[in-house]
Amino acid sequence: MTPADPRAFLRHLYDAAVRRALPLHNTAPYLPPPPRGRTVVLGAGKAGGAMAQAVEALWPADAPLSGLVVTRYHHTPPRPTGLRERIEVVEAAHPVPDAAGLQAAQRILRMAQGLTKDDLVLCLISGGGSALLTLPAEGLSLEEKQRINRALLESGANIGEMNCVRKHLSRIKGGRLAAACAPAHVVTLTISDVPGDDPSVIASGPTVPDATTCEDALAILKRYGIEVPAGVMSETPKPGDAIFNGHQVHMIATPQQSLEAAAEAARAAGVEAHILSDEIEGESREVGKVHAALARAVAQRGQPFRKPCVILSGGETTVTVKKQPEGTPRGRGGRAGEFCLGLAQALQGQSNVWAIAADTDGIDGVEDNAGAFVTPDTLQRALAKGMKVDNYLARNDAYGYFDALGDLVVTGPTHTNVNDFRAILVT
Structure with missing residues (x-):
C-alpha cells in the first residue's frame, strides 16, 4: 500500500490501528x-x-x-x-x-x-x-x-x-x-x-x-x-x-499502541510518520482547525515536518450540539465528522493534503459511519453542489455533508474501541 492512492493508504493506516487493538x-x-x-x-x-x-x-x-x-x-x-x-x-x-x-x-x-x-x-x-x-x-x-x-x-x-x-x-x-x-x-x-x-x-x-x-x-x-x-x-x-x-x-x-501500529504501517510504505498525541481533547471542529494549521505549514514550508509525511493523533474530542430554530432538521454526525468539517474549512483547499478521521469502534456518534475523508478538493466539490461548509458546521451536520460527497468512511462495528483515530497525509 502506497500514497499513490491517498484514500486507500489512509484507510490502510486506520485498519492497522484497529487490528492492533x-x-x-x-x-x-x-x-x-x-x-x-x-x-x-x-x-x-x-x-x-x-x-x-x-x-x-x-x-x-x-x-x-x-x-x-x-x-x-x-x-x-x-x-x-x-x-x-x-x-x-x-x-x-x-x-x-x-x-x-x-x-x-x-x-x-x-x-x-x-x-x-x-x-x-x-x-x-x-x-x-x-x-x-x-x-x-x-x-x-x-x-x-x-x-x-x-x-x-x-x-x-x-x-x-x-x-x-x-x-x-x-x-x-x-x-x-x-x-x-x-x-x-x-x-x-x-x-x-x-x-x-x-x-x-x-x-x-x-x-x-x-x-x-x-x-x-x-x-x-x-x-x-x-x-x-x-x-x-x-x-x-x-x-x-x-x-x-x-x-x-x-x-x-491502548490508543498509543494503535497509533504506533499505524505509524509502522506508514513507514513500511516509505512515508515518515509523526504521532502528535493520543490524548488530544477539545471541541472537535477547533481541534480540526489546529490540525489544519499544522498540515498547511508542512505543505507550504516543510515545517515542522518534512514531506511526504503522515501526521497521526488520537484522544477524545467533544461536540457541543447547537440549538437550532424550531422546525430546522437536526444535524447528524459525531466527533470524527465534525473534526473533518473543521479541518476542511481551515485547510481552504490546500493542495497535497488528504485526511481521515474515524472512530476505532466503527461508529461515529450514533450513525452508521466510522468517520470521513477530507481531500484537497472537498470544499470545491461541495460548492459545486451548493453546499457551504459553514452552514453544515452551524447545524452539526457532518454526516449530511460528507455523505453527499461520497466521503463517509463506513466500516461497520470493529469489535474494539481505542477512541478517535486521525491521520493527515501531506505529499
Missing part, C-alpha cells in the same frame, strides 16, 4: 491461571463480545468458565467455527442507555454476589460500558438517567466529566461492581478509550477505586446547567479501600 491479539499475556473455585466473567463495553470470545478461546477447555457480558447492539462478532459459548453476551443501547442495559446490569450484579475467596472474577471492560452497564442510583428512574445522559452528550463535557457524574448516579459503576464481588479475587482486563488510559474513567471504572466525589459531580452538572433530582447521588469506594486489596488491572490495548 483487537482483543484476541492482546489477551493471552494477562490471563491468570484457573482458580480452585469458579471463574465468572463479567463485563461491558463495545469490545465486550470480542473480549468474551478471546477469553473463551484462550481459557483451558477443561476449566469451568461462565459469565455475562453486555455490548452495543450489533457489536457481537460472528462466533468462530468450533468455539464453544461459555460466556453469555447480550446487547443494549449506546450512547443513551435503555431497558436492556438496565436488565443486563441487574443480572451482572446478581452474578457477582455469593462468591468465595476461592473464586475468580474476570472483568472485561471497554469504552461504551458507562451507557451499557446502567443501574441508576436509588430514587433515580431510567428515564431520568436517559435525560441526564443526553444532556451530558450534547453539553460539550469531556469524558472524564461525564463519567464522574455517571459514577455518582449508579449502583454498579465507580468501584461498586468490585465491592459486590468480594471476597473473590478480581482481575480486570480493559481496553482504553480515554485520554491518559485512566482505568477509573474507562466505562466509569466499575471495578477500580474512584477518587472523585459527589461534590465534584454536582459542580460539573452546575457548570453545564443540567439538573438532577435531589438526594440521588451516593459516594463511591475510594483509593485505599480494603475491598480492592489483591485486585489486578491490566490494560490490554
